[in-house]
Amino acid sequence: MDGGEESFDKGRRNFLKIVMVASVGVAAIGMMKGGISEMIAPTLGLTSFPSLTIYDTTGKPLLYENLQVNSSSIVLFEYPLSGDPTFLINLGDTSGKPLDITVPPKPVSIELGTTYTYPTGVGPTGSQSVVAFSAICQHAGCVPPSIHYYPPGTPVPGYYSGSVNTVGLIHCSCHGSTYEPANGAAVKNGPTQNPLPGVFLKYDSSTHQLTAYKMTGPVIFGKPSDLTGGSPLSTPYTKISIIG
Numbered sequence: 001m002d003g004g005e006e007s008f009d010k011g012r013r014n015f016l017k018i019v020m021v022a023s024v025g026v027a028a029i030g031m032m033k034g035g036i037s038e039m040i041a042p043t044l045g046l047t048s049f050p051s052l053t054i055y056d057t058t059g060k061p062l063l064y065e066n067l068q069v070n071s072s073s074i075v076l077f078e079y080p081l082s083g084d085p086t087f088l089i090n091l092g093d094t095s096g097k098p099l100d101i102t103v104p105p106k107p108v109s110i111e112l113g114t115t116y117t118y119p120t121g122v123g124p125t126g127s128q129s130v131v132a133f134s135a136i137c138q139h140a141g142c143v144p145p146s147i148h149y150y151p152p153g154t155p156v157p158g159y160y161s162g163s164v165n166t167v168g169l170i171h172c173s174c175h176g177s178t179y180e181p182a183n184g185a186a187v188k189n190g191p192t193q194n195p196l197p198g199v200f201l202k203y204d205s206s207t208h209q210l211t212a213y214k215m216t217g218p219v220i221f222g223k224p225s226d227l228t229g230g231s232p233l234s235t236p237y238t239k240i241s242i243i244g
Ligand code: FES
Pocket: 137, 138, 139, 140, 141, 142, 172, 173, 174, 175, 176, 177, 191, 192
């Protein structure tokens, strides 16, 4: 297991410890009160999406121009809560030029017929190429490196026979689910029925910094809601980790 994956696993283990400690605390208080049935809910999660600037691995704000186009490494940040892995991808075309996905954002379908619109990519005018999606597969919850972004022109291991990766794909090697990040991470190939939840980004044209501030689409796999099932980050920013 490498450093990035290990840090997310550690985050989830820490979360489970917090839940266990909180549960024991609540039970103890209930016993002290002689079996009072009211439970005190642990103060975990958030009531609204945080606005978190994305930092690089050295602890400085990540600048757009330092995010490699078509990187074959997996770039992740935690959002909205600690231990929630999120892809950060600078999409490019087959020649490595940033893909401008300004218009039009397409509706992305969710299971049971709901649709939503993932916003455009972000970046300088003409290169609005940076997108972010939950990195937990919507089929059964596999995480990086099992789920991985493959830039256009690169082969996708195990992808259905005869397919050509011309657009850039996120593929999960656990059972084959495939998503199209230039199309809101819509489902390209099952067994998943749901797209990857999208994270809204802002690009600051004066500082070139990127900020995550909201989510759309289905709930992050395995969670009761995007804002529960975890603890807030301990920092006022979110830092990337890189796998591979
Ligand atoms: S968990 Fe990703 S395809 Fe099944």
